[in-house]
Amino acid sequence: MTPIQAxxxxxxxLAALAVVAAVxxxxxxxxxxxxxxxxxxxxxxxxxxxxxxxxxxxxLRIPVSLPFxxxxxxxxxxxxxxxxxxxxVGAVSASYGISYVRGPAASRTSWSAMxxxxxxxxxxxxxxxxxSFLLCWELMAVSSxxxxxxxxAHRAAVRSAALWYAVMTHLSFVLLLVGxxxxxxxxxxxxxxxxxxxxxxxAAASLAFALLVxxxxxxxxxxPLHVWLPRAHPEAPSHVSAVMxxxxxxxxxxxxxxxxxRLLPGGPAWWGLLLLAFGAVSAxxxxxxxxxxxxxxxxxAYSTSENVGxxxxxxxxxxxLRAQGSAGPADAAIAACLLLVVSHAAxxxxxxxxxxxxxxxxxxxxxxxxxxxxxxxxxxSVAFGIGALGAAALPVTSGFVAEWALLQSLIHGAxxxxxxxxxxxxxxxxxxxxxxxxxxxxxxxxxxxxFLARPxxxxxxxxxxxxxxxxxxxxxxxxxxxxxxxxxxPTYTAVAAAAGLPGPQPVGWWGIDLSAVGALLxxxxxxxxxxxxxxxxxxxxxxxxRRQPRREVDLPWGCGGxxxxxxxxxxxxxxxxxxxxxxxxxxxxxxxxxxxxxxxxRYLVERVQFQQHVGDIVEETAYxxxxxxxxxxxxxxxxxxxxxxxxxLGYSFVALLAVLVVVSL
Amino acid sequence: MNxxxxxxVVVQVAVMVVLSPLLVGVMxxxxxxxxxxxxxxxxxxxxxxxxLLGKETLQADGTSWVMAAGPVVLLGSSALVCAxxxxxxxxxxxxxxxxxxxxxxxxxxxxxxxxxxxxxxxxAFGGMGSSRHMTIAALVEPTVLVSVYALSIPVGSxxxxxxxxxRIADPASIASPVSLLALVALSVAVLAETGRMPVDNPxxxxxxxxxxxxxxxxxxxxxxxxxxxxxxxRLGALLGLVGSLxxxxxxxxxxxxxxxxxxxxxxxxxxxxIGAGLAAGEVFLAKLRLFRVPELLxxxxxxAFLAVxxxxxxxxx
Numbered sequence: 001m002t003p004i005q006a007x008x009x010x011x012x013x014l015a016a017l018a019v020v021a022a023v024x025x026x027x028x029x030x031x032x033x034x035x036x037x038x039x040x041x042x043x044x045x046x047x048x049x050x051x052x053x054x055x056x057x058x059x060l061r062i063p064v065s066l067p068f069x070x071x072x073x074x075x076x077x078x079x080x081x082x083x084x085x086x087x088x089v090g091a092v093s094a095s096y097g098i099s100y101v102r103g104p105a106a107s108r109t110s111w112s113a114m115x116x117x118x119x120x121x122x123x124x125x126x127x128x129x130x131x132s133f134l135l136c137w138e139l140m141a142v143s144s145x146x147x148x149x150x151x152x153a154h155r156a157a158v159r160s161a162a163l164w165y166a167v168m169t170h171l172s173f174v175l176l177l178v179g180x181x182x183x184x185x186x187x188x189x190x191x192x193x194x195x196x197x198x199x200x201x202x203a204a205a206s207l208a209f210a211l212l213v214x215x216x217x218x219x220x221x222x223x224p225l226h227v228w229l230p231r232a233h234p235e236a237p238s239h240v241s242a243v244m245x246x247x248x249x250x251x252x253x254x255x256x257x258x259x260x261x262r263l264l265p266g267g268p269a270w271w272g273l274l275l276l277a278f279g280a281v282s283a284x285x286x287x288x289x290x291x292x293x294x295x296x297x298x299x300x301a302y303s304t305s306e307n308v309g310x311x312x313x314x315x316x317x318x319x320x321l322r323a324q325g326s327a328g329p330a331d332a333a334i335a336a337c338l339l340l341v342v343s344h345a346a347x348x349x350x351x352x353x354x355x356x357x358x359x360x361x362x363x364x365x366x367x368x369x370x371x372x373x374x375x376x377x378x379x380x381s382v383a384f385g386i387g388a389l390g391a392a393a394l395p396v397t398s399g400f401v402a403e404w405a406l407l408q409s410l411i412h413g414a415x416x417x418x419x420x421x422x423x424x425x426x427x428x429x430x431x432x433x434x435x436x437x438x439x440x441x442x443x444x445x446x447x448x449x450x451f452l453a454r455p456x457x458x459x460x461x462x463x464x465x466x467x468x469x470x471x472x473x474x475x476x477x478x479x480x481x482x483x484x485x486x487x488x489x490p491t492y493t494a495v496a497a498a499a500g501l502p503g504p505q506p507v508g509w510w511g512i513d514l515s516a517v518g519a520l521l522x523x524x525x526x527x528x529x530x531x532x533x534x535x536x537x538x539x540x541x542x543x544x545x546r547r548q549p550r551r552e553v554d555l556p557w558g559c560g561g562x563x564x565x566x567x568x569x570x571x572x573x574x575x576x577x578x579x580x581x582x583x584x585x586x587x588x589x590x591x592x593x594x595x596x597x598x599x600x601x602r603y604l605v606e607r608v609q610f611q612q613h614v615g616d617i618v619e620e621t622a623y624x625x626x627x628x629x630x631x632x633x634x635x636x637x638x639x640x641x642x643x644x645x646x647x648x649l650g651y652s653f654v655a656l657l658a659v660l661v662v663v664s665l
Numbered sequence: 666m667n668x669x670x671x672x673x674v675v676v677q678v679a680v681m682v683v684l685s686p687l688l689v690g691v692m693x694x695x696x697x698x699x700x701x702x703x704x705x706x707x708x709x710x711x712x713x714x715x716x717l718l719g720k721e722t723l724q725a726d727g728t729s730w731v732m733a734a735g736p737v738v739l740l741g742s743s744a745l746v747c748a749x750x751x752x753x754x755x756x757x758x759x760x761x762x763x764x765x766x767x768x769x770x771x772x773x774x775x776x777x778x779x780x781x782x783x784x785x786x787x788x789a790f791g792g793m794g795s796s797r798h799m800t801i802a803a804l805v806e807p808t809v810l811v812s813v814y815a816l817s818i819p820v821g822s823x824x825x826x827x828x829x830x831x832r833i834a835d836p837a838s839i840a841s842p843v844s845l846l847a848l849v850a851l852s853v854a855v856l857a858e859t860g861r862m863p864v865d866n867p868x869x870x871x872x873x874x875x876x877x878x879x880x881x882x883x884x885x886x887x888x889x890x891x892x893x894x895x896x897x898x899r900l901g902a903l904l905g906l907v908g909s910l911x912x913x914x915x916x917x918x919x920x921x922x923x924x925x926x927x928x929x930x931x932x933x934x935x936x937x938x939i940g941a942g943l944a945a946g947e948v949f950l951a952k953l954r955l956f957r958v959p960e961l962l963x964x965x966x967x968x969a970f971l972a973v974x975x976x977x978x979x980x981x982x
Contacts, residue, residue, distance in 0.1 A: 291803075371787070374729045394777065395770050407766050411814045411823060414977055422977035426970055429814050430807045437806030440773060441799040444780045448795065453787030454727050508760040518822055525760035526745075526767065533678060533748060534741040537891065540718075541737065544887050548721050550733070556725035556883050558788040570784070570792020578800040582959045 004058025007048030008073055011122060014041040018115035022108050034111040035098035038118060042091025045083055045122035052080025052126075053494055059128065069191035071135075072128040078262060079125035081338065081498040082254045085345045086125070086247040088480075090118040092473050093246075096353050097239035099469035100360060105150045105237040117143035118243070124251050129191040130180040137176065137251070141169040144248060147240045148232055161231035168228040172218035176255075179211030183263070192263060200267040209271055212259050213278075220252025220308045221301075223282040224618045230289070233301035234365065238356025241297060245304045246348040250341055253311050260319055261334070261499060269323035269420070276316030276424065280431045282309030285586075285618070287435050291442040292580050292587060292614050294367045294572045296355045299446060300348070303391060306435060307344045311337050313428060314406050321413045324421055328516025331501045332409035335514075338495035339405055339488070343398030346484055347390030350477040354384035357466040357474065358450060362459040367572035369457035370450040376463040379471045381451045383478035388443040390481040393436050396523040398484035398491075404521055405492075405514060407432060412517035438579075445575045454566040486523050488512050573612055580614070589614045669920035670758045674748040680929050681747040685901035686710035686894070688936050692944035693868070699948045710897065714890050722886030728785050735782035736884065736891035742775030743898035752905040753928035754917035755826035763825040765813040769806075772858070772903075775895060776802050782892070783880030794879025797955060801857055801864060801876070804959055808854045808966045815847035815972035816910070825906070832913040839911065846972035852907055853965035857958070859900045862947040864958055874952065901936060904943070908935035 001009075018037035025033045052075040059074035075083055094114065097105075104110065120140035127133035145166050152158045180190070186204035187194045198205050218225035229249075233241045256275065260267060286305030293299035314337035321330035357380040358373060359365055374381040390397035407429065414425040455461035465471070484491055487510035496504050507513040511522030580589050592611040598604035640651075690707035697704030724732055749763045749771070757763050776798070783795030817823040819838060820831045832839055857864045860877040869875045881892050909916060915931025917924035953961060 372727065374731070375727075392773075392777070393770070394774050395767065400770055404764075404766055404770075407810065408823070411817055412821070419978060423974060426811060426814060426973040429973075430811050430966070430970065433807040433810035434803070436810075437803030440777060440806075441803045444777055444784075444795070444799050448781050448784035452729055452731055452781060452785045453792075511760065519764065519824075520760070520762055521764070521767070522760040525758065529674070529748065529758070529761055530741055530745045530771075533744040534737065537737055537740055537744075541887060541891075544718060545722075548886070550722045550724050550886075552726055553723050554726045556728070556786045556788050558786075558790065558882075566787065568789055569787045570789060570796060575792065575796045575799075578797055578955065579803070581956060582800065582804070 002056065002058030003051050004048060004056050004075065005060055007044060007051060008058075008060045008123075008126065010044045011041055011048065011119060014044055015115045015119035019112045022111035022115065027106070030108070030111060031098050031101055031106055034115070035094055038094040038097075038111070038115050039091045041115060041118055041122075042087045042089075042094055045087025045118070046091065047087075049075065049080045049083030049085070049087055049122070049125075053077050053084055053498060054080075055497075056080075062132065064131075066131070068131055069129055069189045069194060071132045072191070073123060073126040073132060074128040075126040076128075076262070077500070078254075078257065078498045079127075081494065082125035082250060082341075083122050085250060085342060086118070086121040089247040089345050089349050090121065090243055092349055092477050093239040093242045093353065094118070096242070096356070096470050096473035097237070099467040100239055100356055101237065103151070104153065105240075107150070110147060110150050110237075113143045113146040114240070117147055121243070121247055121251065125254055130184055130195065131190050134173070134177060134180065138173055140248065140251065141173060144240075144244060145169070148236045150237055150240075151235070155235065157231075158235045161228075161235040165228040165232040168218055168225065172215045172225075175211050175215030175218070179208045179215060182211065183208040196263045198264065200264040205264050205267070206271075209259060209264060209267060210274075213256055213275065216252040216255035216259070217278055217312070218252070219255070220249045220312070221282075221305045222252075222278050222308060222312060223285045223305060224622055226282065226286070226305045227616065227619050227623055229305055230293075230298050230301045230616065233304070233352075234295055234297035238297070238352055238359060241300075242349045242352035242356070245301065245352055246345040249304060249308055250345065253308060253315075253337070253341055256312065256315055257337070257499070260315065267319060267323070269320055272316045272318070272320030272323055273424070274316070275312050276320060276428065279309045279312030279314070279316055280428065282306065283313060283435045284309075284431055284438075287438040287442060288583055288586060289614070289616065291438050291445070292576045292589070296358065296365050296367055296370075296446065296450065297352070298365075299367075299442065300351050300355060303439070303442065304344075304348060306439065307340065307348070307391075310403070310406065310432065310435065311340045311344070313431065314340060314409070317406075317410060317413060317425075317428060320421065320424065321409075324418050326413055326415065326421075329409045329413040331496075331499075332405060332514050332517050333413070334499050335492065335495050335501055336402060336405035336409055338499055339398075339402035339491065342491055342495065343390065343402045343481075343484055346398050346477065346480040347387045350383055350387030350474065350481055351391060353470070353474050353477055354380055354387060357470055358384075358463075360466055360470075361463040362457075364457060364459045367446065367449045370455070370460045371453045371457075371566065371569065372451075372455040372460060373463055374451040377465045380466060380474060383474040384451065385447055386478040386481050388447045390485070392440045392443040394440075396485045396527055397481050398488070399481075401485055401488040401512065401521065401523065403432065403436060405512065408514055408517050408519045412519075441576070441579060445572055449570070449572045449575060453569050456566050456569065456571065486510070486527065488521070488523065580612075586617070587614055588617055667758060669756045672920050673754045673756050673917075673925070676925055676929070677750075677753050678744050678747050680753060680932065681898055681901050681905070682744075682894070684933060684936060685897040686714060688901050688904070688940045689897050691937060692940045695941045695944040696868075696948055699945060710893075714894060717890035717893070718887055720886045722888055725786055725883060727787060728883070731781050731785045732884065733888060735778040735785070736888045736895065738778035739775040739782075739895035740891045740898070742771050742778065743895045743902065745771050746775075746902045747898055749825070750902050750906050751826045751829045751909055751916060752902070752932050753925060754920060755830055756917075756920050757824075757826050765817070765823045765825055766810070768825065769809055769813070772899065773802070775899060776858075779877075779880055779892070779896075782884065786883035788883060790879045790882055794876050794882075797876045798880060801958060801962075804962045805854050805857045808850050808962060808969050809858075811966065811973060812847045812851040812854065812969040815843060815969055815976060816851075818843075818973065818976045825909075829909050829913050829916060830918070832910065833916065833918075839913070843972050843976040846968045846975065848907065848911060850965045850969035850972065851910075853961065853968075855903045855907055857962060859896070859903055861900075861943065862950045863953040863961070866952045869952075904939050905932060905936055908932070908939055
């Protein structure tokens with residue numbers, strides 16, 4: 001038995017153990033026992049993934065009596081990378097969940113579903129044929145729906161979110177099913193080896209590409225198929241949101257990479273352009289919505305849409321440049337795509353777990369009602385801050401490294417001979433730049449409004465630091481953001497191996513050398529230089545502080561005005577107001593201002609009520625008409641069924657007649 | 666080359682720390698004279714710094730560590746930019762190339778620190794300044810990166826020293842339409858990033874219109890001193906960068922005493938001329954309405970974009 005086989009079997013066994021533990025242990029112990037088993041499952045997945053990434057071989061053959069190629073689980077290097085990411089995210093989130101869950105999220109069903117979900121997540125990248133891929137995919141979809149439904153009895157929004165999610169995820173499944181069917185028909189088998197015999201230039205390959213990419217894009221939350229994302233992420237328990245956002249949507253990216261790099265390499269240029277366009281639209285739209293969102297978790301969900309958009313943009317750039325013959329920048333772009341995957345997994349886990357702690361401590365998700373949490377929850381505050389730095393792609397975090405690699409590949413991709421690329425690349429640079437700028441605003445808003453200033457509600461004022469178990473998970477996740485940002489070299493080597501790119505040269509202190517585009521980044525050296533420059537400032541500060549210590553005064557100056565109430569502070573809504581005005585056409589915020597005048601004179605204002613709602617314009621223009629149409633069809637169909645037994649007997653009679661007529665013909 | 670690079674970094678940062686307050690003093694003095702005022706003299710920013718460093722630092726109840734750490738981060742990021750950008754010489758550490766994307770990210774780190782300082786006190790003005798500051802920073806970003814892209818095309822690298830060296834070797838390339846378009850776009854971005862007219866009025870004290878000043882309202886003593894010095898360094902580094910790209914002569918190619926001396930003198934001269942010109946221009950400009958600023962930035966973005974496409978489609982194609 002090879003280590004990979006052992007790893008896969010261990011995962012199956014641990015998942016079974018977790019389900020049994022969740023069902024049998026009493027509620028008091030359930031979270032600890034089942035949670036520990038799920039953590040073990042995640043660790044087993046991470047170890048197996050790392051082994052596969054290192055080039056380990058091994059296959060688990062599942063005996064079935066279906067007339068297909070054998071159903072095989074056998075992760076390659078690429079699959080290993082994604083299994084590693086999913087396993088680590090799962091392990092950290094589950095260990096957070098042990099202290100976090102309460103109420104319905106701690107039920108037997110929830111813990112069992114969590115185990116099955118994580119197992120399915122880890123097995124999707126292990127699948128080596130279309131049937132097992134689709135099986136794991138469906139298992140992942142169903143178990144995540146169950147997890148999402150945990151709190152359905154308490155909030156109506158959960159039910160609606162689960163409905164949206166179930167519909168979109170099954171739409172994705174149907175597209176994948178048809179896509180793989182087309183490919184299997186052309187390739188003469190369901191194994192990935194058979195599928196990859198289809199020439200990438202053929203019509204069948206292009207049809208399959210379009211179907212599969214649409215299916216994967218829906219799972220990945222790419223605009224305009226993202227509608228489930230901003231509903232599902234806020235409503236799921238936070239540790240589940242973290243796994244969904246940091247690991248599950250990545251399976252959509254994995255699928256896109258699988259199809260375009262492993263199964264159908266060398267596709268035409270329009271494949272790359274299509275992915276790039278999807279990614280660009282998604283990135284800009286996602287981050288615009290995130291910048292104006294006031295619900296913390298909804299904001300993080302839209303930011304996921306943005307990040308996945310960047311991954312698709314990077315992948316599309318890689319394919320486009322490969323098709324046009326610039327191998328070096330193309331390789332850099334594909335590596336950037338996978339770096340984005342790894343870095344997003346790290347910082348989004350941190351942010352969702354941080355949001356969970358905030359929700360746990362204050363009962364609030366609305367940024368407009370938070371504030372002052374930095375003093376009340378110092379660990380959470382620092383961890384969330386690091387995650388926010390990563391999401392805003394600032395040095396020295398993992399997000400910065402990934403975006404830097406993407407920009408380098410973009411600016412070196414174009415050449416004067418190819419006009420298409422010469423136009424597409426600058427547009428992509430602008431898109432990435434605008435996205436980075438808006439991400440900065442969005443995350444300064446999220447951190448500054450929630451953790452700084454004074455509490456804006458009683459819940460925020462009464463906040464307390466979370467349990468030690470939650471803090472440990474948060475700190476681990478935040479540390480990974482910094483470590484991946486400081487030492488990107490090993491990660492880069494790993495992703496290059498996963499995507500089959502030429503071996504990178506190690507440089508400096510675990511730095512990255514994109515030798516194909518002549519660029520080099522060594523975050524440790526940069527940090528050392530920065531620290532050397534800051535030390536004199538700190539020395540002066542400390543000396544001055546010894547002579548004249550900082551003095552606390554009870555009121556800030558506020559330009560001479562006394563702050564009567566914390567409600568006079570800037571809120572998340574007001575913070576994003578200039579931006580909402582600038583992008584008025586794209587966001588279409590709805591504002592209601594209700595002014596009540598004093599009874600004595602209409603020149604005196606008694607109270608002003610302001611309400612703002614920013615809907616999702618894609619949902620309103622593209623989905624609502626479709627939903628209305630289906631609703632109307634449903635109403636029509638109801639007329640067929642009025643509950644009268646006579647009518648049903650009539651239907652049976654007519655059906656029987658029709659069958660007899662058909663048979664007699 | 667590590668020792669040479671280290672010497673250059675020390676020289677650049679030291680020179681900029683000395684020169685930036687003087688630059689601000691010159692700009693204020695030019696403006697004052699042109700408006701018919703006597704002015705406080707070019708040394709006033711230095712006197713301000715000394716005064717602020719000697720004063721007691723007050724911190725309002727309910728503010729956090731950001732109030733103390735933010736100014737240091739801003740100053741550190743500005744100093745790092747001064748160290749990376751080729752102002753006096755083009756020698757760099759082999760492991761820390763002066764990659765423009767890295768420089769921009771380091772600048773943004775300072776931007777974020779300032780915005781968080783603005784939010785921390787919880788006063789309405791701080792939040793307002795912070796919100797406007799970040800909105801402008803977000804909208805400037807595309808211009809900055811696309812003009813960086815345009816500048817990097819002729820040399821095939823985004824390392825600033827490579828760009829500057831190529832310009833010294835081939836002065837004709839500075840006057841090419843592509844380079845000029847990119848420089849104009851970059852200059853508008855620099856004006857917006859450093860809060861100069863017509864985006865923000867650096868000498869305003871009207872609460873409802875100010876951006877930069879609103880964020881530092883609650884800081885005092887050494888916090889304020891670091892914030893001010895950090896902003897001045899940032900202004901000096903960015904104007905110096907435009908100077909290095911526009912007039913690359915005098916920048917030391919190697920680290921020797923005469924070459925560095927020439928480099929420092931050339932930098933002082935460039936900064937003085939650009940600063941005085943900018944201040945003179947500001948006298949005749951009115952501040953734009955906040956919601957007209959995006960139009961200005963969109964215009965500068967179009968210039969940068971034209972520069973990139975022109976360098977592929979027109980010049981060689």
